[in-house]
Amino acid sequence: MKLSLLLALVAVGADASKILVWPAEWSHWINMKIIIKELISRDHEVAIMRSSAYTDFIKIDIPEATYIDFYVPYEEGHHLQSMDKVLSQVKLGDPAESSFFGKAYAMLSLRRMNQCELVMKNSTLLNSLNATDFDLVLADPTVMCGELIATKMGVPFVYNVRTLPAELHFSLSQTPMPLSYVPMINTEFSDTMNLFERTMNMITYVYQTIGVRAGLSMMDSIVHKYIDSNRSFLDIVSQSSMWLIRTDFAFEYPRPLMPNVKFIGGFHCQEAEPLKDQSLVDWINEADDGIIVFSMGSMVRSMHKSKAEVIAAALARLPQRVIWRYDGEMPDSLGANTKTMDWIPQNELMGHPKTKLFISHGGK
Numbered sequence: 101m102k103l104s105l106l107l108a109l110v111a112v113g114a115d116a117s118k119i120l121v122w123p124a125e126w127s128h129w130i131n132m133k134i135i136i137k138e139l140i141s142r143d144h145e146v147a148i149m150r151s152s153a154y155t156d157f158i159k160i161d162i163p164e165a166t167y168i169d170f171y172v173p174y175e176e177g178h179h180l181q182s183m184d185k186v187l188s189q190v191k192l193g194d195p196a197e198s199s200f201f202g203k204a205y206a207m208l209s210l211r212r213m214n215q216c217e218l219v220m221k222n223s224t225l226l227n228s229l230n231a232t233d234f235d236l237v238l239a240d241p242t243v244m245c246g247e248l249i250a251t252k253m254g255v256p257f258v259y260n261v262r263t264l265p266a267e268l269h270f271s272l273s274q275t276p277m278p279l280s281y282v283p284m285i286n287t288e289f290s291d292t293m294n295l296f297e298r299t300m301n302m303i304t305y306v307y308q309t310i311g312v313r314a315g316l317s318m319m320d321s322i323v324h325k326y327i328d329s330n331r332s333f334l335d336i337v338s339q340s341s342m343w344l345i346r347t348d349f350a351f352e353y354p355r356p357l358m359p360n361v362k363f364i365g366g367f368h369c370q371e372a373e374p375l376k377d378q379s380l381v382d383w384i385n386e387a388d389d390g391i392i393v394f395s396m397g398s399m400v401r402s403m404h405k406s407k408a409e410v411i412a413a414a415l416a417r418l419p420q421r422v423i424w425r426y427d428g429e430m431p432d433s434l435g436a437n438t439k440t441m442d443w444i445p446q447n448e449l450m451g452h453p454k455t456k457l458f459i460s461h462g463g464k
């Protein structure tokens with residue numbers, strides 16, 4: 101099994117290790133939790149750092165883990181709310197109001213938390229972490245600090261992520277990125293590009309890289325202040341011992357990979373349990389042409405009504421019954437065949453014999 105192989109690599113020798121986890125929220129946490137539970141089942145001790153600004157989502161307990169709560173002066177859910185704001189401006193909001201400048205402004209106004217700086221300057225917290233003698237830090241690189249805590253304590257760290265802007269997970273792991281045949285993730289190009297596409301691919305890489313480096317200058321000053329005045333933040337990120345990437349090679353075009361970059365896609369797959377909700381079971385059983393499951397991930401709960409109308413009208417034309425994870429204003433064009441739910445038992449639905457198709461945004 102892929103997961104056991106990876107975790108055997110992560111574990112330091114055969115003895116139980118002490119592992120500190122620096123998590124992110126929502127689907128990132130759903131994935132991280134699976135690795136944490138596997139580590140615990142192999143007798144490793146796991147401690148999870150939990151910010152007071154995270155939502156309830158991450159507070160669902162793994163009883164066998166230790167939680168290290170730390171306080172930051174932001175309201176609970178702050179992190180999620182600022183992401184929601186950007187998502188609604190850039191992708192899901194009123195198309196009439198999402199001009200190019202509106203989108204750019206929303207990206208720039210993404211309220212940044214200086215959570216990492218608050219952790220790095222709290223010597224009480226850092227000393228107590230250091231006193232635990234952790235062997236490894238397992239970090240989500242989409243929220244900074246795990247790598248800095250590890251570097252401060254002098255222990256190795258491993259990242260668990262799907263992708264990063266400018267594909268930093270490849271460039272910082274020193275993986276060659278031949279842009280002539282490896283398309284950037286959001287370009288929709290294939291591995292066969294004409295001259296124009298290759299040029300656009302290169303431009304995409306360059307502007308994302310410049311943007312990311314500019315955006316991370318704040319992190320550089322934290323590194324200079326608390327770790328080493330001669331190192332940059334990206335220099336520290338590039339020291340990751342291993343990159344666990346949540347995709348499968350089947351979804352990639354041929355490309356070079358470094359030995360410490362491991363594709364772990366599918367590690368979260370598990371047998372579907374029977375559906376618990378009897379009214380849902382009855383509704384599915386009455387679907388003579390089967391059902392379609394439609395969800396755009398944990399974060400996309402709603403969208404502007406004008407967008408929902410278009411989707412609902414298209415779904416209404418299908419012979420199948422559709423279960424749509426949606427929690428926004430109900431579109432008038434919602435068909436009798438479509439059921440909206442604010443949260444769906446996705447794995448159970450995917451394993452159901454009546455399920456014919458899954459429509460998703462491509463994440464978890």
Ligand SMILES: *[C@@H]1O[C@H](CO)[C@@H](O)[C@H](O)[C@H]1NC(C)=O
Nearest residue numbers: 169170171218222223224225
């Ligand atoms: C530093 O961390 C400790 C332990 O988590 C906490 O009790 C204390 O309030 C923190 N100090 C500041 C200034 O946030």
Ligand SMILES: *[C@@H]1O[C@H](CO)[C@@H](O)[C@H](O)[C@H]1NC(C)=O
Nearest residue numbers: 226227230231233252253254
């Ligand atoms: C962490 O603890 C070790 C002893 O276990 C000590 O040698 C080291 O200086 C400490 N590091 C920091 C940054 O406090």
Ligand SMILES: *[C@@H]1O[C@H](CO)[C@@H](O)[C@H](O)[C@H]1NC(C)=O
Nearest residue numbers: 323324326327328329330331
């Ligand atoms: C930073 O680099 C300078 C010049 O190479 C060197 O003198 C200094 O000791 C370095 N500082 C640290 C903290 O490594």
